[in-house]
Amino acid sequence: MSAASRERGGGAAASPLAGMELAIFDKDGTLIEFDWMWAGWVRELADRLAAANGGRRLDDVVRDAMGVDIETGRVLPHGGLAATPMARLREALIEALTVAGAASPRLAPGEVPRIVDAAWHAPDPVVLARPITDLRALFTGLRRAGLRIAVATSDDREPTERTLTHLGVADLVDAVACADDGRPVKPNPAAIHWLCRMVGVPESRTAMIGDSPADLAMGRAAGAALVVGVLTGVGGRDSLSALADLVIGSIAELAADVG
Numbered sequence: 001m002s003a004a005s006r007e008r009g010g011g012a013a014a015s016p017l018a019g020m021e022l023a024i025f026d027k028d029g030t031l032i033e034f035d036w037m038w039a040g041w042v043r044e045l046a047d048r049l050a051a052a053n054g055g056r057r058l059d060d061v062v063r064d065a066m067g068v069d070i071e072t073g074r075v076l077p078h079g080g081l082a083a084t085p086m087a088r089l090r091e092a093l094i095e096a097l098t099v100a101g102a103a104s105p106r107l108a109p110g111e112v113p114r115i116v117d118a119a120w121h122a123p124d125p126v127v128l129a130r131p132i133t134d135l136r137a138l139f140t141g142l143r144r145a146g147l148r149i150a151v152a153t154s155d156d157r158e159p160t161e162r163t164l165t166h167l168g169v170a171d172l173v174d175a176v177a178c179a180d181d182g183r184p185v186k187p188n189p190a191a192i193h194w195l196c197r198m199v200g201v202p203e204s205r206t207a208m209i210g211d212s213p214a215d216l217a218m219g220r221a222a223g224a225a226l227v228v229g230v231l232t233g234v235g236g237r238d239s240l241s242a243l244a245d246l247v248i249g250s251i252a253e254l255a256a257d258v259g
């Protein structure tokens with residue numbers, strides 16, 4: 001092993017994160033599959049609506065109202081889920097079912113409030129979270145290569161901590177910055193500055209990894225040494241390339257080869 005790789009903490013030579021001492025990950029779309037999470041919730045909602053509607057399925061109405069392809073799990077870019085605040089989604093569903101009920105014998109319009117009441121449930125991020133890769137293996141390898149690990153998310157602390165515990169990586173994450181912590185949100189760099197202070201690593205030895213332009217703009221504004229875009233979430237290659245040092249398919253490509 002060379003002196004240089006010893007200095008880096010043991011040779012993460014195969015990882016784009018070589019030379020870094022802190023990796024800050026976004027959560028939704030970076031560590032976990034954003035589309036799948038919402039699609040799973042919409043599938044469950046469709047099942048519960050059918051149960052409340054005497055077994056008559058309303059999947060087509062749900063799919064159109066929510067903007068999710070229930071078969072593939074794809075969230076359509078201009079559909080209900082992508083473009084409507086959570087608080088409005090329930091009303092949007094009632095409106096769509098009322099229109100559908102007027103046109104179809106599957107559903108009596110007067111029944112719509114009852115079946116939506118019976119079926120509606122808040123999405124549970126713990127149940128719905130699906131990791132992009134084996135997070136425990138990835139984080140363990142990065143830590144062996146000398147990196148500390150943090151998460152900066154636009155989700156709140158309680159569901160974020162429950163999700164990391166459910167994914168079996170809470171003990172591998174050194175610090176977590178969440179939307180309800182009271183700091184300015186992305187792309188403001190406050191979360192990165194705070195995480196660097198918490199972990200004791202300077203921004204000049206820190207990488208920010210995320211799926212959205214806001215993640216990458218935050219990394220740049222904070223002066224992070226490396227800004228990495230991943231294509232597993234909302235951002236496409238074009239929108240991320242303009243802000244990133246590097247765009248990769250997924251966090252799986254960050255795995256450190258520590259032999």
Ligand SMILES: [Mg+2]
Pocket residue numbers: 026027028029030210211212233
């Ligand atoms: Mg994200």
